[in-house]
Amino acid sequence: MTTVTHPLPRIHWGTVRLAVTAAGLVALTAAGPSLHIKHGSWVLMLIFAAGGTGILFALPAVDRSDQQDALIVILVGGVLMRLALLFVEPYLSTDVYRYVWDGRVQAAGINPYRYVPAAPEVAHLRDTVIFPSINRPDHAVTIYPPAAQAIFFAVTRFGESVVAMKLGLIGFEAVMVGILLALLHRLGQPLTRIAAYAWHPLAIWEVAGSGHVDIAMCALLMAGLLLFLRGRTLLAGAVVALGALVKPTALLALPVFWRPWTVRLPLVVMFTALLAYLPYLSVGSGVFGYLWGYIDEEGLASGRGFNALWLMERWTGAVPAAVGFYVAIATTIMAGLAIAVAFRRDRSPQTTIACFNWLLVTFLVLVSPHYPWYFLVLVPLLVIHGSATAWVLTLTCPLLYASIDGAGWPNYDARIAAFTIATVAALAYDARKLLRKSPDLGVGEIR
Numbered sequence: 001m002t003t004v005t006h007p008l009p010r011i012h013w014g015t016v017r018l019a020v021t022a023a024g025l026v027a028l029t030a031a032g033p034s035l036h037i038k039h040g041s042w043v044l045m046l047i048f049a050a051g052g053t054g055i056l057f058a059l060p061a062v063d064r065s066d067q068q069d070a071l072i073v074i075l076v077g078g079v080l081m082r083l084a085l086l087f088v089e090p091y092l093s094t095d096v097y098r099y100v101w102d103g104r105v106q107a108a109g110i111n112p113y114r115y116v117p118a119a120p121e122v123a124h125l126r127d128t129v130i131f132p133s134i135n136r137p138d139h140a141v142t143i144y145p146p147a148a149q150a151i152f153f154a155v156t157r158f159g160e161s162v163v164a165m166k167l168g169l170i171g172f173e174a175v176m177v178g179i180l181l182a183l184l185h186r187l188g189q190p191l192t193r194i195a196a197y198a199w200h201p202l203a204i205w206e207v208a209g210s211g212h213v214d215i216a217m218c219a220l221l222m223a224g225l226l227l228f229l230r231g232r233t234l235l236a237g238a239v240v241a242l243g244a245l246v247k248p249t250a251l252l253a254l255p256v257f258w259r260p261w262t263v264r265l266p267l268v269v270m271f272t273a274l275l276a277y278l279p280y281l282s283v284g285s286g287v288f289g290y291l292w293g294y295i296d297e298e299g300l301a302s303g304r305g306f307n308a309l310w311l312m313e314r315w316t317g318a319v320p321a322a323v324g325f326y327v328a329i330a331t332t333i334m335a336g337l338a339i340a341v342a343f344r345r346d347r348s349p350q351t352t353i354a355c356f357n358w359l360l361v362t363f364l365v366l367v368s369p370h371y372p373w374y375f376l377v378l379v380p381l382l383v384i385h386g387s388a389t390a391w392v393l394t395l396t397c398p399l400l401y402a403s404i405d406g407a408g409w410p411n412y413d414a415r416i417a418a419f420t421i422a423t424v425a426a427l428a429y430d431a432r433k434l435l436r437k438s439p440d441l442g443v444g445e446i447r
Contacts, residue, residue, distance in 0.1 A: 015069045021058045022077030025051060025199060030084035033209075037091070041409045044205075044398045051201030052395045058195055070192045075177070078198030082173075082208035086166055092401060093373070096211035097133040099165050102142050102149055103156030104130070112142045112149055113283045130160070140290040146276040147220075147245035148213050166211040173207055176219035179226050180383050186229060187349060187384060196382040202372065202394045203379050212373040217246040221253060222380050225356065228257050229349050237265045241272040249377050252359045255338040256352055298370065307368035307420050314413055330366040337362055353385045361389050365423060372397035388433075392426040 028050055036043045058074075090096055102112040104125055115121050117131060118138040131137070144152070155168030177194060184191050197203060207215045220243030227236035236257055243250035258265050280287045299305030303313075303323035313319060341355040360378060369375070375397045378390040399415040410418070 015066055015073060018058050018070055018073045019077075021054050022073055022080075022199070025054045026077060026080045026084060029081045029201075029204060032205075033085070033088050033091070036404060041398070041401060041404050044401065044404075048201045048395050048398050051199060051204075052391070055195055055199050058199070067190060067192055071194070074192060074195045074198050078177075078204075081199065081204045082170055085204065085208040086170075087163060088209060090162065090210045091404075092205070093210045093212065093371075094133050094135045095213075096162050096165050097130050098135065098142060099144075099148075099152045099211070099213060100130050100156055100160055100162065101125075101134055102144065103152035103154075103165075104160050106149065106153040107156065111280055111283050112144075112152075113280055113286045113289050114141070116141050130162075136290070140293060141286070143290040143294055144213065145245040145248070146280055146287070147242045148216070148247075149280070150276075151213065151216055151246070162211060166208060169207050169211055169213065169215050172216045172219040173203070176215070176222050176380060179219065179222045180380055183222070183226055183229070183384050186226075187353075189384070193383050196386065197379055200379050200382065200394065202376055202397065206373040206376050210373065212376065214247055214373050214376045217243045217250050218377055218380055219243075220246065221250045221377065224250075224253055224257075225353070229352065233257055233259075234264060234268050237268045238272045241269040242276065245273060245276050247377075249360070249363070249374070252338075252363055253356060255342045255359065256356045258342050260343055300367075305368070305370065306366075307416055311413075311417055311420060333366065334359075334363060350385075353381070357381050357385050357387055357390065361387060361393070364393060365389070365427070368420075370400055372400050387426075388429045389423065389426040392422050396422050 028047055032043070032047050036047075098117075101117055105112045105115075105122060108122075108125055110122065116136075116138060117126075117134050125131075142149070151168070152165075155165050158164050158168070177198065180194055180197060181191050184193055203215075206212045220239050224236040224240035224243065227233075227239060237254065240250050240253045240257070243253075254265070254269065277287055295301055299310075301323075303309045303326065306323075306326055309322055309326055313322070337359060341359060344351065344355060357378075360381070364375060364378070375393045378394050382390055382394070396419055399419045402412065
């Protein structure tokens with residue numbers, strides 16, 4: 001009698017290592033809010049460090065394991081990390097409450113740019129859950145552009161709650177993950193590089209945790225990039241214009257897409273913006289909302305909002321004309337870089353993505369936003385073209401949080417100084433790589 005033997009399935013130890021890492025990060029994410037609140041902001045820094053380290057150690061394991069199984073582990077792990085924070089009440093930012101309020105106001109047939117939340121005209125829309133948590137309720141109309149307003153209205157039709165808004169924004173994440181996978185396929189890179197986004201703590205905490213609409217801009221931005229690489233430049237421009245009408249940072253993609261001296265792309269962008277603003281023009285110039293107040297609040301007019309000036313003047317005192325000088329230099333740098341990108345000869349996908357990366361990095365370094373979620377736009381690019389500066393900005397930005405100090409947490413000056421020093425060191429490293437004409441620091445080098 002012949003005995004039929006069935007070979008045992010081969011164990012892919014790389015996938016096992018990946019699953020163990022994912023399980024550890026899920027547990028840490030679930031425990032993160034309570035540990036953070038109890039023990040202070042050092043905990044959040046450690047969580048971000050653990051997330052970055054998890055990606056660092058996971059990707060080499062992916063390369064040696066079964067790609068399909070590894071991709072499933074990565075995506076399931078990313079979903080579980082987000083579920084761990086979905087029902088946690090936002091405590092690092094209250095922006096999501098304004099999103100829900102704006103959606104509710106629009107559903108009542110009221111222009112969201114017309115009244116501040118504390119105005120008597122909208123008193124009938126107030127409740128005991130959303131309204132009390134809105135920031136600047138008595139002096140600031142909404143600041144969010146029309147594409148963001150459309151998202152707020154659409155999502156709140158499924159539920160006027162923080163959880164519903166978070167779920168809607170996680171939906172944008174899901175779309176963007178699909179786009180990033182398509183980009184990886186087009187670039188010939190392993191799909192498992194999606195771990196650089198799916199497990200990145202900034203994406204997890206700022207979308208599932210705080211519910212920031214920036215992720216919708218990121219999704220539209222990546223969609224525009226994919227369309228551009230497929231030769232659909234005008235459609236890409238329209239999509240990116242919509243992204244800029246969620247958060248204006250998306251405009252930095254336009255120099256990458258533009259062919260010198262052609263006018264079709266600028267016309268498409270302007271027409272898209274006009275169509276988006278049309279439903280809200282009943283308030284005239286009020287459609288810009290709290291923009292000018294926000295600029296003043298963040299110190300962009302006085303100069304205290306720029307890290308370099310802030311740190312310099314802590315030692316020197318106020319320097320006459322320093323703000324104008326800094327703004328002139330920063331504008332010159334950005335304009336020169338945008339022109340160089342637009343007139344580049346090499347329009348290959350790799351160079352296109354590298355140019356886009358450096359436009360974003362340079363802008364964020366020069367403007368130096370004081371909120372971690374502004375750096376979220378760099379996280380998708382880490383999947384397809386990560387620079388050392390982008391990694392440093394996205395993993396050290398919790399230094400900018402001030403909600404929970406805790407024992408031993410440095411003061412604001414010290415944290416800004418540490419953040420700036422780390423950024424400068426990363427820029428120096430990237431500059432050295434570029435000057436030596438070595439390969440781009442991409443995801444493939446995360447070892």
